[in-house]
Amino acid sequence: MHNRSIRRTRRTAAALLCAAGLALGATACNEDTAQDAGSSESPAKDKKPTAPASKGSDTGNNGGSGSDQDSGGTGGTDDKAVDADANKTIPLGQKSALTYKRSKKVATLEVAAQSVAKGSQADLSGLRLESEAKSLQPYYVTMTFKNIGDNSLKYPFLNTPTSLRDGKGNGAKTLITSDDAVKSCPGKDPDDFGPGANATICKIFLLPKGETPSVVYYTGDFDKGPVYWKATKD
Template sequence: MSTISMRRSVLATVGLAVVGGLALTGCESGDEASPAQPAASAPGSAPATSGAPSGAPSGAPSGDSAAPAGAPGTAKPGQVFKIGEAAEIPYDYGDFKGSRLALTVTAIEQGTAADLEGLNLGDKANGKVPYYIRFTIKNIGTTDMSYASVGHVKGLLGDGSEAQSLAVIGRFEKCKQESMPKGFANGQSQTSCAIALAPSAQTKVAGAQYAGNPYNAANRSEAIAWK
């Protein structure tokens, strides 16, 4: 994933594809992003989180072999957690293969339609209400995970269907999508956020799910969830 230079305006898009460099995460099934070390000339810039692998720092260690899903202490495919409960997951992407994380959805906060103003969504934002899925990531493995990024965190509507996701290029203060900092070693934690869109004010985002490897079956039955 390339580093995105700081822009004066914040851009976003919704849809089922990557269009003109603006990333949507609707039903994507790609790998987690492993962004390269940010250039010193772009402090504070936020990398896009489109879910496509793009390498990692050349010196990143490969770590030990991660426990597969279902191993003792590791979240089982389809397991459901309460908001605030940690799920231990393997992280097997790019140079970070063999890593382990504790992923915790800490809150799902309702925003307002006005939050979407200025994101250049046009008619795609009509009637939609953003929800902010806040989560923490803790390195519980032996791998230095500098600049890695956790994607595949999505919202769930009240009927259990997947909410549309929104990826923002640039800094969106309401929901900062953070990658892991330099020196992200065992025991360190990072907060991040994912945006889910409810189709109307009458429909709520009631839960969240993580559908990264190895919880990314096509029918979503193996995704782990928080409700």
């Protein structure tokens, strides 16, 4: 219990430090800084997504298995393999079974970018923002997660791998806040995420005014590449 209390205190402190600053990069407050240092919001560093997949290929939940060596598991009404959507673009709202791997944390998740909504600077009035952040347009990306493997995750930071690009291919800045500091975009990450667990988490991104989102992408495993979702529904 003592160790758990210390970890929760460190996590809260880190989030508050981030919130006090400008809009930070998506990996600036990741617990796995050494591994995530190779990830950038620059589109030139990511593989280009392929054409959108068929809308009929939504991934459901057929269970799965995972271990530190092999995330395992399959998912989808079409029995689609885990990580089959890596480096592909799929429709907004479609679920994708993928590997989540951060340091010693490995799991099989079912992930979906559910919505991308235009926010308001008024929603951020309670935050201490630098002048640059105050001139940008907020967008709220809501993600859903389900643990379809056998591994339990402690303090997983599920939403950290979520990123957003504008129509020019430029990465949006990420505004990291503490838990539910922005009521219109609740971003509390679960402390424990066991098999069968579900979570819905919102993340705030900032784009220059006049720019619109093009894709949401999630890099669960850097060795396999991101899954992309179109930022708008057809």
